[in-house]
Amino acid sequence: MILSKIIQHKKQELKILQQTLDVCDMARQIKRLPPTRNFQAAIRLPGCVSLIAEIKQASPVKGNLSRNFNHLELAGSYSRHGAAAISILTETEFFGGRLSYLEEVRQACDLPLLRKDFIIDTLQLYQSRLAGADAVLLIAAVLSDHKLRQLLSLAARLNLQALVEVHTPAELERALRAGAAVIGINNRCLQTFVTDLNTTDRLLSLLNRPDITVVSASGISSREHMQFLRRRGVHAALVGEALVTAADTGCKIKELLEGGRRLTDV
Numbered sequence: 001m002i003l004s005k006i007i008q009h010k011k012q013e014l015k016i017l018q019q020t021l022d023v024c025d026m027a028r029q030i031k032r033l034p035p036t037r038n039f040q041a042a043i044r045l046p047g048c049v050s051l052i053a054e055i056k057q058a059s060p061v062k063g064n065l066s067r068n069f070n071h072l073e074l075a076g077s078y079s080r081h082g083a084a085a086i087s088i089l090t091e092t093e094f095f096g097g098r099l100s101y102l103e104e105v106r107q108a109c110d111l112p113l114l115r116k117d118f119i120i121d122t123l124q125l126y127q128s129r130l131a132g133a134d135a136v137l138l139i140a141a142v143l144s145d146h147k148l149r150q151l152l153s154l155a156a157r158l159n160l161q162a163l164v165e166v167h168t169p170a171e172l173e174r175a176l177r178a179g180a181a182v183i184g185i186n187n188r189c190l191q192t193f194v195t196d197l198n199t200t201d202r203l204l205s206l207l208n209r210p211d212i213t214v215v216s217a218s219g220i221s222s223r224e225h226m227q228f229l230r231r232r233g234v235h236a237a238l239v240g241e242a243l244v245t246a247a248d249t250g251c252k253i254k255e256l257l258e259g260g261r262r263l264t265d266v
């Protein structure tokens with residue numbers, strides 16, 4: 001199974017990090033950083049589906065997604081064309097990401113940045129904050145209740161917001177119980193990598209909480225998909241592949257944002 005392979009690899013990486021990083025020193029450095037940007041406020045705008053545009057070089061199933069991938073060019077194009085926030089994959093082995101992509105985009109761009117990785121340890125939260133993240137992804141499927149609560153509470157102390165990703169009703173319930181404020185419904189099953197937009201529909205019908213900010217993620221690639229999400233009241237769409245593989249990124253963003261706006265329904 002891909003997910004368990006990824007987590008196994010992450011645990012190995014983490015062992016090395018634990019030997020090389022000093023949490024006390026990191027905490028001291030974090031105190032001197034400027035405040036983070038408000039990711040949740042940026043993606044929750046009335047009457048439209050916001051776009052969280054992802055910088056993603058590869059996927060475990062499809063391999064490299066783009067031949068002339070350039071994270072800084074993508075970030076520039078995303079912000080020029082109206083993305084509300086940027087998601088940056090930092091996982092290297094399976095997604096071709098790098099932590100340095102996050103650091104470099106932070107220097108070049110003012111939008112809120114989400115670190116997309118497989119976060120399973122508090123050390124990665126310190127690391128995320130230092131690298132310039134405003135928010136981090138926490139995947140309910142790979143975290144125990146205890147771990148999820150622990151990571152949520154440290155994230156809050158570090159002024160990082162958390163996007164808690166769920167794929168099943170049980171994970172949704174766990175995320176809510178742990179106190180998640182921003183829920184990401186992943187349309188892709190991380191065990192099989194099959195994508196189905198109806199996952200968002202199914203889980204939304206169980207989520208009767210106007211206070212929660214809802215993001216739909218994966219497999220979103222067209223105006224029609226965005227219209228579907230808009231009608232269901234989703235706040236934001238997280239899009240990777242459709243943007244990094246588009247012949248013209250700006251055009252694709254325009255199409256998606258138009259679909260997410262109320263006007264296009266008539």
Ligand SMILES: O=P(O)(O)OC[C@@H](O)[C@@H](O)c1c[nH]c2ccccc12
Pocket residue numbers: 054056095116117139165186217218219220238239240241242
């Ligand atoms: O490229 P897509 O189909 O637009 O999907 C983006 C994003 O949702 C996907 O990259 C993702 C969702 N959850 C994750 C967890 C880890 C790594 C990646 C992901």
